[in-house]
Amino acid sequence: MPARPAPRLRADVSQLPRYVPGRAAPSDRVDKLSSNENPYPPLPSVVAVMREELERVNRYPDPANGALVTELSEALAVPPEHLVPGTGSLGVTRDLLRAAAGEGDEVLFAWRSFEAYPQLAWANGATAVQVPLREERHDLEAMADAVTDRTRVIIVCNPNNPTGTAVHRDELEHLLDRVPGDVLVVLDEAYREFVDDPDVPDGIEVYRERPNVAVLRTFSKAYGLARLRVGYAVAHPPVAAALRACAVPFGVSGLAQAAARASLNAESELLERVRTLVDERARVTRTLRAAGWTVPDSQANFVWSRLGSQARAFTDACEAAGIMVRPFGDEGVRITIGTPEANDRLLKIASDWRA
Numbered sequence: 001m002p003a004r005p006a007p008r009l010r011a012d013v014s015q016l017p018r019y020v021p022g023r024a025a026p027s028d029r030v031d032k033l034s035s036n037e038n039p040y041p042p043l044p045s046v047v048a049v050m051r052e053e054l055e056r057v058n059r060y061p062d063p064a065n066g067a068l069v070t071e072l073s074e075a076l077a078v079p080p081e082h083l084v085p086g087t088g089s090l091g092v093t094r095d096l097l098r099a100a101a102g103e104g105d106e107v108l109f110a111w112r113s114f115e116a117y118p119q120l121a122w123a124n125g126a127t128a129v130q131v132p133l134r135e136e137r138h139d140l141e142a143m144a145d146a147v148t149d150r151t152r153v154i155i156v157c158n159p160n161n162p163t164g165t166a167v168h169r170d171e172l173e174h175l176l177d178r179v180p181g182d183v184l185v186v187l188d189e190a191y192r193e194f195v196d197d198p199d200v201p202d203g204i205e206v207y208r209e210r211p212n213v214a215v216l217r218t219f220s221k222a223y224g225l226a227r228l229r230v231g232y233a234v235a236h237p238p239v240a241a242a243l244r245a246c247a248v249p250f251g252v253s254g255l256a257q258a259a260a261r262a263s264l265n266a267e268s269e270l271l272e273r274v275r276t277l278v279d280e281r282a283r284v285t286r287t288l289r290a291a292g293w294t295v296p297d298s299q300a301n302f303v304w305s306r307l308g309s310q311a312r313a314f315t316d317a318c319e320a321a322g323i324m325v326r327p328f329g330d331e332g333v334r335i336t337i338g339t340p341e342a343n344d345r346l347l348k349i350a351s352d353w354r355a
Ligand code: PMP
Pocket: 035, 036, 087, 088, 089, 090, 091, 114, 157, 160, 161, 188, 190, 217, 218, 219, 220, 226, 229, 230, 231
């Protein structure tokens, strides 16, 4: 065959930062504490709704996510025009960046934070500006100092993945007072339901007073629907309309819409599970600290420890015992809170483990 020219792609595509996903579990017998998933399977009532929905997969889903928007609007007490569901909160993040930050613009966020931010910013042609954490927490003062004329979006991951630490109300209000009103501030609240510290603001209360604030939430974590890919933004109408304009049509499957609605219906049962995970988070933190580990206070469904060059060795020790945790280079390790039994197994290894 004669040689054919390869398609011409963007020159910088091969240089883009990649999102390195956690590995899939090799079998169901493994305790997967590596991807911040909910360890509990969907409730029978949610599965029943999905079964019914399976009968309709020959038809496209509602592209406006109408029923889901109506029910979210009631649950959160926000107007329906302020709600934009998307393909996981990751899909919504991508659309927000498309809407607000292109070539030559800057997207500012803390580092370390959620690994998808650099990839999504760069893939969109914008420049990612990363402001180091201070003692494992967002340094909002340094972030405000890093704002330039080119800054179009600031992402505050609250609680922060992977450290679990959360920004307090007064700190966030101070940042918002300092940042120009034409910069979009995105509060990524993927782990909001796990917050039990009253000083951590509810982004939806913050957004009500601030037209430049958008909030991201997801059904992947507390609601246990990670595989279905459904999340949403809450934002004022100009931002929400821009988001809809940038979204992939039919981006939320019918199964995902139905399961998300059924989960809202079963919220009290699901939040009961969240309470168990929050209690377990306290137990895991306490036990790790008693074993000599340094673990910052977490407000999410995972804990972080800066093990440095030992992160890989600890991950390997866990893996040898059938437990998956998530190492981040030679910085640290993130451990998702699982069922009490899985946490017991993890804690046994962590307590015995010596660097
Ligand atoms: N934001 C943060 C901070 C996350 O940690 C994650 C998942 N790891 C997401 C967003 C993505 O969530 P979703 O499944 O809704 O795309």
